[in-house]
Amino acid sequence: MDIASKPKFSVIPAIDIIAGECVRLSMGDYSKKIVYSTDPIEVAMNFQRFGFERLHLVDLEGARGESPVNLNVLERVSKGCTMEIQFGGGVKSLESATEVFSAGASRVICGSIAVENPSLFKEMLKIFGSERLILGVDIRDGKIAIKGWKKESDSDLFEIISNYAKIGVSQLICTDISKDGMLCGPAFDIYSSLKREFPGIELIASGGVSSLQDIVKLKECGADGVIVGKALYENRVDLKELSLWLQNG
Numbered sequence: 375m376d377i378a379s380k381p382k383f384s385v386i387p388a389i390d391i392i393a394g395e396c397v398r399l400s401m402g403d404y405s406k407k408i409v410y411s412t413d414p415i416e417v418a419m420n421f422q423r424f425g426f427e428r429l430h431l432v433d434l435e436g437a438r439g440e441s442p443v444n445l446n447v448l449e450r451v452s453k454g455c456t457m458e459i460q461f462g463g464g465v466k467s468l469e470s471a472t473e474v475f476s477a478g479a480s481r482v483i484c485g486s487i488a489v490e491n492p493s494l495f496k497e498m499l500k501i502f503g504s505e506r507l508i509l510g511v512d513i514r515d516g517k518i519a520i521k522g523w524k525k526e527s528d529s530d531l532f533e534i535i536s537n538y539a540k541i542g543v544s545q546l547i548c549t550d551i552s553k554d555g556m557l558c559g560p561a562f563d564i565y566s567s568l569k570r571e572f573p574g575i576e577l578i579a580s581g582g583v584s585s586l587q588d589i590v591k592l593k594e595c596g597a598d599g600v601i602v603g604k605a606l607y608e609n610r611v612d613l614k615e616l617s618l619w620l621q622n623g
Contacts, residue, residue: 384599385589385620386460386578387421387606388430389414389451391444397434398604400555402512402519404434410607414447415454422455424617429457430601431479436464445477452478462510462547466491471498475506483547485510486520489527489534496541504542508578511535513564514551535572545576547601553582555604560588562595569596584610586619593623 389396392404396411411417418429431451435443442448442464452459461474462483474482482502488495488509499507511531512519518527518534535546548568550561560582569577579592580601589611592600605611 383593383597383620383623384428384578385426385616386428386430386599386601387426388432388580388601388603389417390432390434390603391447391463392434394444394447398555398607399434402514402551402554404438406555415450418451418455418457421613422457424613425620426617427457429455429459430603431459431461432483433461433463437462439464440466441470442474445473448474448477448479460508462508467494468498468501471502475502481506481508481545483508483510485512488538489518489520489529492537495538499542504544507543508545508547509535509538509543510547510549512549512551519551532568532571535568535575539572539575543575545578546572547578547580549580549601550582554580556582557584557604557608557610558582559584560592560600562591565592565597566595586611586616589616590619 390398395409396414396417397407397409400406431448433442433444448461458480460481460483461479465471465474465482465484466487471482484495484507513531518529518531520527553561560579565579576598578599578601579597583600583602583605589600
C-alpha cells in the first residue's frame, strides 16, 4: 500500500447487543454479561458527540445463532446517528447480509462463514465488494473460534488470511478472545506479525485494550485501527482525552 494512501488510524467504539441492550462479555462468556445501558442509541450518540466516525455493532445473539436477531437495534442506531456502522453477528447467508445492509450497516463482518463456507464468502465478495465486507478472525490459544466463539476450527490463521487476501479481501478484524473484555492489554505480537505478513490489508485490532497507552502502542506496532469496548464503559479510557489524541494524531 502506498504510504500516501494509507488511511488514518481509527479508534472504533463498540456496542455489543443482547436482547436490545448494550452489554459486554468477558472472554466471550455469555454467562458473564454486564449490562451497561438499555438504550444503545444514546450510547452511540454519545460516541458521536466526541467525534468518532465509525461504530462497531455486534449482535451477540446472532453470533451464536444462524442469523441476526437485533436488526431493529441496527436500524434505530443507523437512523439516529451519522457514524458509519460495521455490523457483525449472524451474517451467514446472502439474505442476512442483504438485510444487514438494508438496515443501515455500511460494512458487514464475516467470521464463521469465511471459515466454514469459503465458496459463499467468495460469492459475497463478488456481490458486495471488498470495501463493504470485513474478514473477522477470532482466535483463542492460537486457534480460530467460530459460531459466537463456541466452536474451534483447525484452520490456520495466516493461511486463511493469505487465501482471502489473494482474492481481494482488504479489511481484517482480529480478536484475541482470551483478552476480550479483560482489560489486560492487547496481543501486540500477533498484530505486529499480521501486519508484517499482510501489509496491504487494513488491520483492526480487538480485545484487551485497557488504556490510551495500549491504543498508542497498537498504532506504533502497525495496526490501522482498534476496537475499544469495556475500557470506555469502565472509564479506563477517557473519551475526551482519546478524542483529542485522535485529532492531534
